[in-house]
Amino acid sequence: MNLPNLIKTPSFFQQIQWVAEPVEYMEKAVQQYPDIFTSGVLGSQRPVIFVQHPQAIAEIFTNDRKKFAALSRENRILQPLLGDNSIVMLDSDRHKRQRQLLIPPFHGERMQAYGEIIRNITEKVFSQLPHNQPVSIRTTMQEISLQVILQAVFGLYEGERCQQIKRLITSVLEVFQSPLGSSFLFFRFLQKDLGAWSPWGRFVRQRQQIDELLYAEIAERRTKSDPNRIDILSLLMSARDEEGKPMTEQELRDELMTLLFAGHDTTATAMAWGLYWLHHLPQVGEKLLQELGNLGDSPNTIDIARLPYLSAVCNETLRIYPVGILTFARVVKEPVKLLEHELEPDTAVCGCIYLLHHRQDLYPQPNQFKPERFLERQFSPYEFMPFGGGARRCIGEALALFEMKLVLATIFSHYQLALTTNQPEQPQRRGVTLAPSGKVKMMITGERKSQESRKVVASV
Template sequence: MPLPYLLKTPSLLQKLQWVTDPVGYMEKASQQYPDIFTGKIIGFGDTVVFVNHPQAIQEILTNDRKKFTAVGAINSITQPLIGDYSIVTLEGDRHKRQRQLLMPSFHGERIQAYGQLICNLTEQIFSKLPLDKPFLARNLTQEISLRVILQTVFGLYEGERFQQFKHLLPLLMDVFRSPLTSISFFFSSLQKDLGAWSPWGKFLRDRQTIDELLYAEIAERRQQPDSECIDILSLLISSRDEAGQLMTEQELHDQLMVLILTGYETTASAMAWGLYWIHQKPLVREKLLQELDTLGDSPDPMSISRLPYLGAVCNETLRIHPVVMFSFPRVVQEPVELLGHSLEPGTVLLPNIYLTHQREDLYPQPKEFQPERFLKHQFSPYEFLPFGGGVRRCLGETLAIFQMKLVLATALSRYEFALVDQRPERPQRRGLTLAPAGGVKMVITGRRVRQEPLVNMTTTPVY
């Protein structure tokens, strides 16, 4: 049975473009087929059906584990980083068990406890920057994201192991620094250990060192549990499933690697994109600062997180440049019809976040950064889905949004920034994510003094 709208470009060219320029690949295809098309890419099997229509995405995500199920093919890409027992690589009941064990770590009360920590870290890191000296915003947001992970996930604030993780984790993630260095995760033939000087050999050695640190940390926590600790690792170590079983050392290791992978690269890129758009659009910056100024000189983190325009700015950032391009792949389990196309069992579907967020019928002028659209309209989970959906929706969503709001608010409230390069930033592949290719080059021009609000923002909108 023919697949829907099979692209005519030769298979090899499609695969190369998918690795080097995924945005260009998707946008060109969607110009011809805006709702659904079939491409030949790598990473999820040879042939994949891209689904870009909210109605079809809703059908896929609400029929998880019935008509559709998660694809194991993605395991071949992520396994070298996150192992065999992570919530990403497991399926069925084993996936459900791990998700239930992880969920309490991301409940609202626990997330709130990290608020002041995030604000303090942001101020500490930005305060070290000299005035009028260019810096790459993404490097800075990476440092903030890494420090947040070390403190919230591991409970590490200082010491030798803190320094080791702080040094090694960026080295491990450096394998994603460009499309060319990421390519080894898509071609198993390139995964050759040719010594420490080779890209894959260096990755394996960095990973082994981090594995040793992780297992040592887990072992010490097991031997000396502390009920007062609020970090995620402490909670996971004490968590039991419905049968009363604790997580094994390997399960703990693999879940920690997922939290590092999903919380480091993605959150750092989202915050860098936010800084870019806020300073690319002076009116957006002005409105946001007016809103922040209504909270006074020392706002508490929860008050910051509830600001409506700040929330809209973060949502529009995640819409126009979603850090993750697609939701978790699904495979058809039984003959189904999707958007008028018959699909056979075994067909791989890729719910496309990027193309859904670029639909003109959902988001008029989709290339324009317009936070107000999120104040005027509430989008469904199948129209706006930066963290995926269904049973594979990212568990760290609440912490990621919370961190993004607090970092942007803290930085903007205390410093004056300017973009160094007025040329548009373009998205570039970093592994499975999209990051600003130029890193968002900025300068701090001075300290900012809060302005007394001219209007009562609680009663008079400025939008």
Template sequence: MQLPNPIATPAFLQRIQWVANPVGYMENAVRDYPDIFSCKIMGSGKGIIFVNQPQAIQEILTNDRKKYIAPGEYNSILSPIIGNYSVITIDGESHRKRRQLIMPSFHGDRMKSYGELIITITEKVINELPFNQPFLARAAMQEISMQVILQSVFGLYQGERCQQLRYLMGRMSNIFRNPFASSFLFFPFLQKDLGKWSPWGKFLRDREQIDKLIYTEISERRQYPNPDRIDILSLLMSAKDEDGEGLSDQELRDELMALLFAGHETTATAMAWGLYWSHFLPETGTKLRQELDNLGNSSDVMDLFKLPYLTAFCNETLRINPVAMVTFPRLTQETVEILGYQIPAETIVYGCMYLVHQREDLYPQPRQFNPNRFLERQFSPYEFMPFGGGSRRCIGEALAMFEMKLVLGKILANYELKLFNSQPEIPRRRGVTLAPAKGVEMLLLGKRSRQQAQLAAVNS
């Protein structure tokens, strides 16, 4: 049975295009096939389909274990980083239990307790930047996100282990910083240890050092438990599933690596895009600051988190520049119908978040940055889906959105920045995500006085 709307380019060239220029690859394909197309971008030998029609994606993502399953093994591209025993790479009943075990760590009062932490870290990192000297916004946002992860997830605030993890995680994150370096994840034959100076050899040695630090931390926590700790590692170590089972050291390590790299990398990129759009379109930044100034001296992080224009702005940032391009894959269990096409069993199906967010019928003038879209209309979870959907929806979504709003709100309310040049940023592959190609080069001009801003607004 032939798959619908196949891309004619030879398979190996498709894989190269997908790694080197994923945005161009997707946009070329959707120009010919607006809702669904089949492609050859993986080495699995199975047919692959991209779908970007919201109702079809909803059908696919909400029929797990019936017509479709969500096999963790097809997320193995991330295994070299996060291992084989995290919620991303396991499946079936194990995945359901693990998700139930982890979810409480990202909701309720615990989220609010992280708010002051996020604000304090943001101030510390921005205050350390020199005035009137170029800096990369993405690097600064990665430092903020890194410290948030180390403190909220690990409960590490200072000390040698904290500094080592911070250094090694930053170095490992930058290994896959561009399409060429990312190719090591997509072409397994490149994953050769040719010594400590070779790209893969360097990665393996960094990973080994990180593992030693993580396992040492886990061992010490098991030896000297502290019930008063509220960091996510402590919560995971004390959590039991419905059968009374806790997580093994290996499972804890893999979950921590998933949180470290799926968490801090993606959030840093989203916040960098936010700084870009708030300064590339000055009128948007002005609206944000006016809303922030109206908060006055309120120190309640939840007041900041709930601001409507800030929320709409963050949503539009994630719409026009989604960090992830596609959902985690589904595998058909039988012949299914998608948009009138018969799809055979054993076909891999992806919902394409990037292309959903570029649909003209959902988002008129989709290439135009317009936060008002999210003030004027409520989008379904399959029309706006920067965190995926279904049973594999990003487990850290709540923390990511919380951090993004608080960091951007704090910076825009209290600091004056500008873009170093006026050239538009474009998205480029960074590992399995999309990030600003140039990193968003900016200048910190100085601190901003809310009182002066409010006075100027009254007198204008």
């Protein structure tokens, strides 16, 4: 098979570097091959072509399911976490059916109801943090995002089941928090249950406990149906496909696991990065504070989400260190030419989001954090794609962005924070994502007065 710009390093060593130092691996490869190269990093039986040219990525996604089709088996790395019926694992008609059932709860007027939940949780979590003491902002963002998921997705506010799910989800994620822990997902030979004290054995038992809690919640909802509930689980349970069929218990469980793990941890990472940049570059924080001040003391959540500079800060955060590194893999269905390279059927391709977002021709000075670039021009869906693209674009994109904007705005308008070190944060692998290596250590140094209070002080 003729493969474009094949990296010659043995596949196993590429995998090790991909797990341990993904950014270094990508940046070294792109120096040789700026637009497209063939990699051996995904641990499959076939190599995978990384594409980081916007025109080529557009061609892959606009020809989706004609010349390029989803390749779910390349996503099997997430199967131990999400299950076989997660939307991430499905192809063709099953994927289309599941997507149609999942999309409605994430749009429309429900978003405003979720907005108040997000703001209240943020205020509650931060009100409990100590002042003038270092805290891990990433851990704090995890607490906020997990509570948002439990309330918005599950409708769970308190109680023993709620606390158990929180504890178990947090514990499971800690298994994959470092490159070493992440290797359990990438190397299947490490997935051995050697008892409760072994890493994989502990994960398997914790997953079983989460399953029992989720199935108990689903069963309870079946017997105590409430048409007035607006949480996403209730909406999914009442949803019907074109044949009038509901989702099965197994499908519900796998989609809930997808929302719990993919929805909460990725959003927490993005919010931690956002707070880091706002304080690492004080001039960015000052511009945002000025924009927030123009809304007054009791702004509507929708008005906050529409703020131009806040939106630019969030977009630039998702550009410079995208949480997801790659799009989901596609497979070539018929002979096709991509960037003058002839690709044969059964060739696997994926868009490299990180390298796309660091193209000098798209983003001058790509390693600098500059929100203004998103105010100066509009990027196409194939130039800026932090949530993937095509039929497999993240269904939770609207909720994730909404949450990110509200959490950052709420914290920044109420609290004064400071980084505890001048050492720049670096991206590090966490599972299949990139997260801050130092967890963004900060401290609360004071509280910001409301606009009304500042007026009173100024008049005295």
